[in-house]
Amino acid sequence: MLRKILVANRGEIALRIIRACRELGIKTVAIYSEADKDSLHTKLADEAICVGPGTASKSYLNMHNILESACLTGCDSIHPGFGFLSENAKFAKMCEESNIKFIGPSYKIIELMGNKSNSKQLMKKAGVPVIPGSDGTIKNLKEAINLANKIGYPILLKASAGGGGKGIRKVDNLEELESAYNLVKQEAKVSFNDDEIYMEKYIVNPRHVEIQILADEHGNVVHLGERDCSLQRKNQKILEESPSTILNSELREKMGKAAIKAVKASNYTNAGTIEFLVDKDKNFYFMEMNTRIQVEHPVTEMITGIDIVKEQIKIASGEPLGFTQKDISFRGHSIECRINAENPELNFRPCPGQIKELNLPGGNGVRVDTAIYTGYTIPPVYDSMIAKIIVHAENRNAAIAKMKRALEECVIEGVDTNIDFLYTILKNEDFKKGDFDTSFINKEFGM
Ligand code: ADP
Ligand code: ADP
Ligand code: MG
DSSP states (O other): OOOEEEEOOOHHHHHHHHHHHHHHTOEEEEEEEGGGTTOHHHHHSSEEEEEEOSSGGGTTTOHHHHHHHHHHTTOSEEEOOSSTTTTOHHHHHHHHHTTOEESSSOHHHHHHHHSHHHHHHHHHHHTOOBOSBOSSOOOSHHHHHHHHHHHOSSEEEEETTOOTTOSEEEEOSHHHHHHHHHHHHHHHHHHHSOOOEEEEEOOSSOEEEEEEEEEOTTSOEEEEEEEEEEEEETTEEEEEEESOTTOOHHHHHHHHHHHHHHHHHTTOOEEEEEEEEEOTTOOEEEEEEEOSOOTTHHHHHHHHOOOHHHHHHHHHTTOOOSOOGGGOOOOSEEEEEEEESEEGGGTTEEOOEEOOEEEOOOSTTEEEEEOOOTTOEEOTTSOSEEEEEEEEESSHHHHHHHHHHHHHHOEEESSOOSHHHHHHHHHOHHHHHTOOOTTHHHHHTTO
């Protein structure tokens, strides 16, 4: 088993990893930026090292400082969490070369699957249904024009290196194509330092349904069912649930098998997620693979009873999975709400600042993953997600009622949050009926 893990992240996911390590008897080293010196993850870890100033590029993305910290503190491994360096093949390679285990797939697989247009090519070859679109990247505007005519508008232009909902633009007609093409290329260059883009048919009113998988280093692969992440704003998830109201056990098995096929085709190891879009006729299409732990992983933990972060660590330690597909069963219903420090009235403008008063929900079936506390100051330089509330109940209606109850209990004073906005979603009749798709938030809230 790994002995000492450097946690290369911050916030709630850093705590999530540190807690798993504690329970496994593994020592932890937290890293932090100057903006995070009072953060909880620095206090809960066994050791903490400052790796640079607040700007992420100089701290949480500073590969050299992070690796050096791991070596100096005698760590045998690094857990990257999500965001930051989690899908950075170069960093995973540097870890391998320094004899530090990167808790995730090998850098070669990150290279292969982290590039969204490459991974689609690979999946197509393996016989997994993919969203119709370009074969690989688009080289120039002329190619884009020809292909869009062939596919038919609307289409999407997407950054190959994209993530976090960024670098995606819908194009409705030829007139819009040229400016959109230049914009996405520019955005991709600025956000991801990589201006490769690809094209996809725009699937109208789909559901986002993803499959969680676990693959050990001995060829064993299982899936842990789906998460429905159709409730999104600007292509970013805000509420996730499992099971999905549109899957029956037959479709679940079909999508699970496709996900396992995808994993085997790429020789993938560790935890990962295959994201699919499902259209009105229940056709499903591979969209991308996330080669890391995901924000919404707790929803799956609640209904399967499997600790995905501990599994990641055990897999990275070389242990075989302790269960097979038939040992995995799903119990009840789980929902997650992402609590962001932002103001929905002001176009969801981030609202950093000091938390003056805090009461987090609790009780039967309620889990809160957060790193905030009374008096804590949310720095302006990072993501605005400050907490995740996850509930588990016997069925969907009970889970919705429990989440409403949890949001009612939740008091966060000093900063604006999206709690009331989330509450409005839970009260919505169409949401309650399970009648929604990825355009729901836009439509219902006129965005
Ligand atoms: P999930 O698929 O787990 O829901 P998200 O897409 O919401 O993940 O991303 C998780 C976190 O990582 C968010 O904070 C997001 O801003 C960040 N993130 C994801 N991909 C990238 C990327 N390529 N570059 C920078 N940040 C990213
Ligand atoms: P990211 O890497 O930022 O997570 P994804 O490729 O996973 O980007 O897409 C994010 C979201 O954008 C999806 O969950 C979906 O709502 C929307 N989307 C992406 N591709 C398509 C498509 N071809 N048709 C319709 N919606 C799409
Ligand atoms: Mg995605």
